[in-house]
Amino acid sequence: MNPRSLAFRLGAWYTLLLGVIFVLLGAATFFGLQSYLKSTLLDSIRRRSTQVQQILFEAPASVADAELQRQIDSRVAPAFNNRFLRVTRLPAAVIYRSGAPANGEFDPAAVGPPVDPAPGAGAADRARTLPELGILLSTSVLDTASGRYRVEMGASLHPMQTVLSHQLVVLAILLPMLVVAAAASGYVLVNRALRPVDRISALAEQLSLQNLSQRLPVERTGDALERLAIALNNMLGRLRDSVQTQRRFLADASHELRTPLTVIKGELQELSSQTRASAEEMRERVGSVLEEVGRLEQLVSGLLMLSRLDAGERPREWADVDLAELAHSTAEQMRLIAEDGGVVVDLSDLRRAVVRGDRARLKQVIVNLLDNAIRYTPRGGRVSIRSREEAQCGVLEVKDTGVGIPADALPRVFDRFFRVDDARSRDDGGAGIGLSIVKSICTVHGAEIAVESELGHGSCFRLRFPRITGRILPAATSNENLKTG
Ligand SMILES: Nc1ncnc2c1ncn2[C@@H]1O[C@H](COP(=O)(O)OP(=O)(O)OP(=O)(O)O)[C@@H](O)[C@H]1O
Ligand SMILES: [Mg+2]
Known part of the structure; x- marks a missing residue:
């Protein structure tokens, strides 16, 4: 059992919480029972006291003490009923005192002088406990035809204390047992609940690049x-x-x-x-x-x-670049290639379009697109480059009158090493990575690239750069290319 483990800590907290709850519940039952027993005892004392008071009320004014004693003995029989009774005709004539109770639980002679209840005291306040004797005593004062009397009726607390100490013993044995049982079951439950985590970590241990197709079992628990x-x-x-x-x-x-x-x-x-x-x-x-x-x-x-773009390498210079000017100078440098291929490059529609970006990489984009347009356009064809600003975007288009790209190949032209016609391109020396480089650079610049093409008539690649908010995308985004490229 590892004391730092989640299961142990959860189990410990659970046990502590349950322990506190059990102790509180135990205390509540104990004190509840105590107060219930006490009030029941008090009720019974009062009922007896009422009987005595009735005798006193019913007695005529000239009643003799002996007659009262006789009536109390026969109708209430305090000693026989294990009650203490002392009747005093006020101010100080004790006319009745009960003898030793049948069960011998207290000594009536040891009960001290009477204590009169405060005037206007409630029923509960008229009762007091004599702890040294173990007696609960209720005192009432009444005026009758034969005089003023104080009636003190009491009973032993011993039976109540016996019940309470039994209760205490039961609680003392039961509570620790309950806490231990709860702790053990809590530990087992937490361990069971955490078992899927063990399975997950066991699988994670086994995983390597060779078996990435393994999957974790998913238990439909909704948690x-x-x-x-x-x-x-x-x-x-x-x-x-x-x-x-x-x-x-x-x-x-x-x-x-x-x-x-x-x-x-x-x-x-x-x-x-x-x-x-x-x-x-x-x-x-x-x-x-x-x-x-x-x-x-x-x-x-x-x-x-x-691979640099994949690794998320930041462009070295991040500056304002005019696409028109960059396209013009790049096309000039490639003029010879175009002439060799018998292709005319039309630069007449280059309009100023300033974007934020890395000049060297943007140039690479234009070189790759122009290279493709020239390479895949037969002699006598025409390649036009256009640029313009349009709705907060810098737009660059490279259009040719070449062989075009079949519709089914269009979605894949930006994939790495993809060539529409493997044999033809290989003869021309293309490896099939030019457009994937273009795509990666566009992603880094936050630009969109789209292609339209008609087989036999030509293609048009359109780039749309965010003109104002040109930004470097985080490395993670360019790594995503791996999936598409
Ligand atoms: N302007 C175009 N006209 C017709 N087909 C094109 C055009 N541009 C690209 N393609 C097709 O898309 C494929 C992928 O182009 P990409 O530039 O990625 O590779 P490549 O030109 O073959 O080789 P690389 O650019 O690496 O030298 C090309 O092989 C070609 O079939
Ligand atoms: Mg190419």
Whole structure:
């Protein structure tokens, strides 16, 4: 039994509370019984006293003391009934004194001089206890035809005290037994109530990244423990999804890295086996290797950028950026690529749109979108970039007249390593992470991204930045990308 455990502490408090309640209840019964017994005894004394008073009232004015004594003996018989009786004709003539009671419980001779009740005292106040003799005594004063009398009627407290001490013994034995029984059952109950918590912690001990599909048993009790089990199960579900996404990401990334490495290895093996390769041939092979190295480099920096965004890395500079100006300078830098692809880049509709953000990352967004638009637009096509301010937002659009994206692929274009046409994109060197980088950067900037596309006619990517309240989202939000990306 661990004294610091929840079960022990709850049990201890429960026992203490019950103990106090039992003691209070015991005290209440004891004092209640005492007062009941006392008032019953007093009633019986008064009834006898009334009988004596009746005799005194009924007596004629000239009654002899002996006659009164006779009547009291025959009608009340105090000694026989174990009562004390003393009748005094005031001021001081004792005309009757009862003898020793039949049960010998008190000595009538030991009862001291009378104490008259205060004038106007109530029935209860006219009674007094003589503790040294163990007697309850009720005193009344009455005026009759034969004179003024004081009637003192008493009875032994002993039977009442016997009942009370029995009661005390019963309480003294019963109370500790009840408290011990309550403590034991309380401890057992608390332990049983906390058993689901033990099960939860046992499962938590067994959990590892390998068995995240285990679930806690949920007992439909509707209480906090049911809610805890459900919340933990939901958390496990999210954790498993997240781990699976990470694993898929790692597998996809390794796969993408392997392809150029295989090509490089092949080229180098060929080079090493050719003893007499011409300078032309050498240049060609080295050029091919360099191309793959370039692809690798691009892929690795893309992956690095994604993992930094996932880790919630804050943008270095957070400044006002004019999307029109940034798009213009970026497009100028990519003009050569566009010309190579035979694509015209239209910058005629760039209007000032200032947003808060990290210039380098926003540039990356434009580079990726433009790169896609140029790459997936056949010769003779057109790519237009537009920017404008609209209802507290900075809007950027990259539109092309290219191959378009099939409707069923649209929701997945922002997924990591997703390519509409694997073979085609691989030839073009795309790994399928450009748009997921765009999406992660947008999330960090609190921007929304939407895409519209018609197969064979072209696509349009639209970004909507909060212009005034551009803010860095907390790290947790960017980690969420893991699930979608
Ligand atoms: N403008 C576009 N027109 C047609 N298809 C597009 C366009 N932009 C993207 N896609 C499709 O969406 C896929 C995902 O694009 P994303 O930019 O993420 O990858 P990628 O361009 O293939 O490779 P990466 O950008 O990593 O070099 C592309 O493979 C392509 O199939
Ligand atoms: Mg791309």
